[in-house]
Amino acid sequence: MPLLIRNAKYLFSDPASVERDMDVLIDGNTIAAVGHSLTVPADAEVIDAAGCAVLPGLINTHNHLYQNFLKGIAAGIPLVPWCNDVLFPTVGVLRDAVKSNARIPWLWTALATIEMIRGGVTCCIDMDVTYAETLQVWQEMGFRGILAYTLTNRWVPAELRAAEDEMRQKTLDFIAAYHRPDELTRVFLAPSTLFLCDDDLMHWVAAQSERLDLGVQIHISETAGEVAESMQETGLRPVERLERFGLLNERLSAVHCVHIDAPEIATLAHTGANVVHCPKSNMKLADGIAPVVPLIAAGVPVAVATDGAASNDLLDMWEEMRAALLLARVSTNDAAALSPQDALRMATLDAARTARIDAGAIRPGRLADVIVVDLNRAHLQPFHAADPANMLVFCTRADDVRDTIIHGRVVMRERRIITLDEAEVLAEAVAVERELFEKRSLYAFNTR
Ligand SMILES: [Zn+2]
The missing domain is CATH 3.20.20.140 (Metal-dependent hydrolases)
Incomplete structure (x- = not known):
């Protein structure tokens, strides 16, 4: 199914290039098209990126x-x-x-x-x-x-x-x-x-x-x-x-x-x-x-x-x-x-x-590794259009990333990891930490 990221407020297609109000169409595992108001394919999954920055993963x-x-x-x-x-x-x-x-x-x-x-x-x-x-x-x-x-x-x-x-x-x-x-x-x-x-x-x-x-x-x-x-x-x-x-x-x-x-x-x-x-x-x-x-x-x-x-x-x-x-x-x-x-x-x-991967930029033909950053956060507003890269690099925090797309597949949407049960992993981590700490003294270095 094609994936359309629509209406990105800022598209950082590469480090030197920022454009406003752009769409990115992903087909399979690669980027198919980048432009203004792209036609939405009938069977496309759509991510609305209004108010967001879109950039390479x-x-x-x-x-x-x-x-x-x-x-x-x-x-x-x-x-x-x-x-x-x-x-x-x-x-x-x-x-x-x-x-x-x-x-x-x-x-x-x-x-x-x-x-x-x-x-x-x-x-x-x-x-x-x-x-x-x-x-x-x-x-x-x-x-x-x-x-x-x-x-x-x-x-x-x-x-x-x-x-x-x-x-x-x-x-x-x-x-x-x-x-x-x-x-x-x-x-x-x-x-x-x-x-x-x-x-x-x-x-x-x-x-x-x-x-x-x-x-x-x-x-x-x-x-x-x-x-x-x-x-x-x-x-x-x-x-x-x-x-x-x-x-x-x-x-x-x-x-x-x-x-x-x-x-x-x-x-x-x-x-x-x-x-x-x-x-x-x-x-x-x-x-x-x-x-x-x-x-x-x-x-x-x-x-x-x-x-x-x-x-x-x-x-x-x-x-x-x-x-x-x-x-x-x-x-x-x-x-x-x-x-x-x-x-x-x-x-x-x-x-x-x-x-050694053909990623790192949002251009047709490149691997579709793309992230969407939510700019509607107190520490990111007002987001000065005069130098968007300066704003993005100095002000963005990891948890501002809203959606993560890898190889054309959405793996995190609206901050929820889709491909794995995160709560189960965390519960398992707590249990393993207890086992390593209590039975094996792995972390004894902290106390000496
Ligand atoms: Zn190292």
Whole structure:
């Protein structure tokens, strides 16, 4: 059935283009037409967007969905001790818990996906602790998800690692089973970071990415210590090492890039690699400030993302866009350092490039991932027409998103998730939290 979004007060078809009183016709999973007063097909479902803004769905290009179980724990610890003392032990406990309750990964994915759909996110990339249940939730909920299959063979405690050959074969089997570029779910390769993977594994990832045309995501240069260690071990900075592995190309998303220098920015620019900026996570873990302004000036596509909930703690892309803007401005002493249009581009068009999907703009032929934002709210009125992008980016909150459409299907309408019983998921989450907390002391870090 065709879907007509009618009478949008503002249509942000891409970050640079805003038009008034527009209709959007969706046929199947793509956008069929955009214009004034389109004819309503006889069998169309109609969404009245009077008084609303309509824009491409936001794309959260870096996440660790299991961390929705780790919100609000162990604040005040920098990255490396945080991994050693908090993250790895909790991952171990969660993996043990999954052995006796396979519903756990289903549940953390459902919680995170509900949070994202409610905030207008239509696609995400999930890295780390990944299970097939995650893809099952996305298919059930009609969410566009990319599972970045995580690979490590150094530093991570041995009991959390699989044998090398087995790991590589399982990775290829997983890709064969779940990589569906024409549908809702796809698989990327994710060597977690350079210091967690040896050179042989990195060469293998580069070869598989090219052979199977797969996206690759990696955490890179998140801390100054990581760069110093790389220099000490290899004499090379992390981005230089990525280039030597043959990984710098348009398939790569390099997450963080906080501690990169001018030659590394130039290298990223000429190779076409994408950067993912996680401002709130970088601030929470005191990693530093990524050089987003020089990266964009050099022509590097930069997407913005929340990172996992343990270091954010929300999966709120509106907050993330604002954090990117404010951090860029205060760190450069330039109140015009990034524009609201830049922020929108980081959450839509450049994010779509990073996710390797034909979305991020509302144009005929593009994937129909579209959101409707209710502007009839006290904090959004009067909505100044002189600079709608400024109003939208600085004033919108996640719960202003009224309707979320993914792959041409309405998954949230009038704030109600249609594809899953949210109340049941929340009741199950309360019960699982009790089990993990009381029986397994998962959250003991809060009390020490
Ligand atoms: Zn991360």
